[in-house]
Amino acid sequence: MVEDKAIQGTLKMRHELLKAIREYFYGLGYIEVETANLIRTAPPDPQIDPLTVFIEKSGPWNLHTSPEMGMKKLLAAGSGKIFQVCKVYRVEELDEVHSIEFTMLEWYRKGSYLDMMQEVEALVMFVAGRLLDSGQTRFAGPFAVYDLESLFIGKTGVDPFVLDRDGLFRALQKKGFSGIDGRDDWNSLFFKLFIQDIEPAMQSDAPYFIIDWPRSISTMARQKEDNPMKVERFELYINGLEIANGYTELLDSQEQRARFLADNQERARLGKDVFPVDEEFVDILESLDGPYTGVSVGVDRLLMALLGKTRIDDVVVNRFRV
Numbered sequence: 001m002v003e004d005k006a007i008q009g010t011l012k013m014r015h016e017l018l019k020a021i022r023e024y025f026y027g028l029g030y031i032e033v034e035t036a037n038l039i040r041t042a043p044p045d046p047q048i049d050p051l052t053v054f055i056e057k058s059g060p061w062n063l064h065t066s067p068e069m070g071m072k073k074l075l076a077a078g079s080g081k082i083f084q085v086c087k088v089y090r091v092e093e094l095d096e097v098h099s100i101e102f103t104m105l106e107w108y109r110k111g112s113y114l115d116m117m118q119e120v121e122a123l124v125m126f127v128a129g130r131l132l133d134s135g136q137t138r139f140a141g142p143f144a145v146y147d148l149e150s151l152f153i154g155k156t157g158v159d160p161f162v163l164d165r166d167g168l169f170r171a172l173q174k175k176g177f178s179g180i181d182g183r184d185d186w187n188s189l190f191f192k193l194f195i196q197d198i199e200p201a202m203q204s205d206a207p208y209f210i211i212d213w214p215r216s217i218s219t220m221a222r223q224k225e226d227n228p229m230k231v232e233r234f235e236l237y238i239n240g241l242e243i244a245n246g247y248t249e250l251l252d253s254q255e256q257r258a259r260f261l262a263d264n265q266e267r268a269r270l271g272k273d274v275f276p277v278d279e280e281f282v283d284i285l286e287s288l289d290g291p292y293t294g295v296s297v298g299v300d301r302l303l304m305a306l307l308g309k310t311r312i313d314d315v316v317v318n319r320f321r322v
Contacts, residue, residue, distance in 0.1 A: 007317055010314075010315060010316070010317055011317060013131065013303060013307065013315070014303065014315070014316075014317075016130060016131050017127055017131060017299065017302070017303050017306070018085065018299075019130075020126065020127040020130040020131065021085065021105060021123070021127060021299075022085075023126075023130075024122075024123055024126045024127065025083045025107065028081070028119075029081060030081045030082060030083045030107060030109075031079065031080065031081070031082055031083075032082075032083055032084065032085075033071065033074055033079065033082045033083070033084050034084065034086070035064075035067045035070030035071055035073075035074070035084065035086075036064070036070060037063055037064050037086070037087070037089075038053060038061050038062070038063060038064075039061065039062050039063075039064050039069075039070075040061065040062070040276075040278075041062065041275045041276045041277070041278050042062040042064070042065060042275045043065070043066070043068070043069065043219065043220070043260070043263075043275070044219075044260055044263040044264045044267055044274060044275045044277075045065075045219060045263060046187075046263055046266040046267050046270060046272070047217070048065050048090055049065075049090065049091040049272065049273075050062040050063055050064070050065050050089065050090065050091070051063045051089045051090070051091060051100070062275075063088075063089040064088055064089070065088055065089065065090050066088055066104065066106065066296055067084050067086055067088070067104070067106050068106065068220065068294065068296070069278060069281045071084060071106060071108055071294070072108070072249070072281065072284070072285070072288070072292075072294075073280070073281060073284060075108055075288055075292060076284040076285075076287050076288055081107070081108070081109045081110075082107065082108055083105065083106065083107035083108075084105070084106050084107070085103065085104070085105050085299065086103070086104060086106075087101055087102070087103060087104075088101075088102060088103075088104045089101050090102075096310060096311045096312065096313075097241060097301065097304075097310075097311075097312055098312070099300070099312055099316070102298060102299075102300050102312075102316075103298075103299035103300055104296055104297070104298060104299065105296070105297040105299050105302075106294065106295065106296045106297070107294065107295060108249075108292060108293070108294040109292070109293060109294075110290070110291065110292055110293075111291065111292070111293045112232060112248045112291055112293055113211070113221075113232045113233060113234055113246055113247050113248045113293050114232075115293055116234075116246045116247075116293040116294070116295050117145070117209055117211075117234050117246070119295075120236055120244050120246065120295055120297070121141055121142065121143050121207070123297075124139055124141075124143075124207060124236075124302070125139055125140065125141050127302070127306070128306055131306055131307075132306060138205055138206050138207075139206075139207060139306075141207075143206070143207045143208055143209055143236075144204075144206070144207075144208040144209070145208070145209045145211060146202075146208060146209065146210050146211070147210075147211060147212055148210050148211065148212050148213055149161050149212065149230075151198055151202075151210065152193070152194075152198065155197060155198055155201050156175070156193060156197045156198070157175070158171045158172065158175065158193065160186075160189070160190050160193065160214070161214070161227070161229045161230065164186070165185055165186040165189070168186060168189045168190070169182075169184065169189060172189060172192075172193065177192075177193065177196070178196075179192055179196070180192060185266075186216060187214075187216055187217055190214060190217070191217075199240050200240070202237060202240055203239060203240045204237075204238075204239065204240075205238065205239050205308075206238075207236060207237070207238045207243070207305075208236070208237055208238075209234045209235070209236055209237075210234065210235050210237065211233070211234045212224065212227075212230045212231070212232070212233065212234075213230065213231060213233040213234075213235070214229060214230065214231070215228065215229055215230060215231045218231040218233050218247060219250075219256075219259045219260065219263055220247070220249065220250050220256065220259075221233045221247035221248065221249070221250055222247065222248040222249060222250045222251070222291070223250075231247060231248075232247055232248035233245070233246070233247035233248075234246055234247070236297075238305040239305060241301055241304070241305065242298070242301070243297060243298060243301050243302055243305060244295055244296065244297040244298070244302075245295065245296055246293065246294060246295025246296070247293065247294070247295075248291055248292070248293050249288075249290065249291070249292040249293060249294055250285070251285045251286060251288050251290045251291070251292065252285065252286070253282050253283060253285045253286045256282050256285055257277060257282050260277045260282070261277070264277075300312050300315055300316055303315040
C-alpha cells in the first residue's frame with residue numbers, strides 16, 4: 001500500500017490536538033469520564049435529531065447527540081470537575097462544515113457561563129500554543145465579546161428580543177427581508193435573520209464570543225435574572241463558524257420538565273418524533289449545589305480553525321458518507 005502523506009499529517013495533527021486537550025484538563029484537576037453513547041431517549045431539541053438504532057427487535061434506541069445529560073448525572077453523583085472527548089451523532093446534511101458523526105469535547109464545573117468563557121479562551125490559547133508556530137497571534141487573546149441583542153440592533157436595525165412573533169415578522173417584512181413566510185415561528189425568524197445578516201458581518205479569523213441568547217432556543221440554560229427572554233449562554237466563533245456553545249446550567253427541575261414538554265410540542269408541530277422525558281435526569285437537577293456551567297466544543301471545527309481549513313474533510317480521516 002502506498003503511503004498517504006495527507007492522511008499521516010491529519011492523524012498527527014489530531015493526535016497533537018487531543019493530547020494537548022487532555023494535558024490542559026489534567027493540569028486543572030479535571031477527571032476524564034465516559035458516558036453511554038446508546039441511550040433510551042434524547043433531549044427533545046426541535047433543531048437536533050438523533051440517529052436511531054434497533055437491536056434485533058428492540059428499539060428504537062438513540063445514539064447520543066451530546067453527552068450532556070449523562071455527564072450531569074455524574075455531577076449529581078459527586079464526580080467533581082469532569083471532561084469527556086467522544087463521538088456524537090446527529091442527522092445532518094453532509095457538507096463542508098457538518099457531519100453525521102463528529103468529535104465533541106464537553107466539560108462541566110462549578111461556576112457561571114462567564115467563568116466558562118475564560119476557561120474556553122484559555123483552552124484555545126493553550127492548544128494553539130502546542131500546535132502552531134510561536135509567532136502566531138490570532139489566538140493570543142483576549143477574545144472579543146459581543147452582546148447578541150446589541151449585534152442585532154447595530155447590524156440589522158431590528159431587536160428580536162423586544163418583539164413577539166408577529167412583531168418580528170412585520171419588522172422583517174418592512175425591512176424587505178427575503179426568505180420568510182407565514183409558517184415561520186419566532187425561532188425560525190430569529191435564526192433566518194441571524195444567519196443572513198449577523199453571521200456574514202462577523203467574519204474574523206480571531207476568535208470572538210457572542211453572549212446572552214434567546215431562552216426559547218436554549219432548553220437547558222439558566223434564565224438571566226434581568227431579562228426573561230434571555231439565558232446565560234455564549235457561543236465561540238472563528239471565521240464565522242461556531243466552535244463552542246456553553247451556558248450556566250438550568251438546575252430547576254420543574255422548569256426543565258416544562259421546557260422539555262414545550263420542545264416536544266414543537267417537534268410534534270414540525271412532524272418530528274417526540275421523546276419521553278428522562279425523569280431521572282430532571283429529578284437530579286435540584287440535588288446539584290450550583291451554580292454549574294458546561295460547554296461543548298466541536299473538536300473537528302476547532303482543528304479546522306487552528307489550521308485555517310474550510311472543510312471538515314481536511315481534518316478528519318475516513319468520514320462517514322451516505
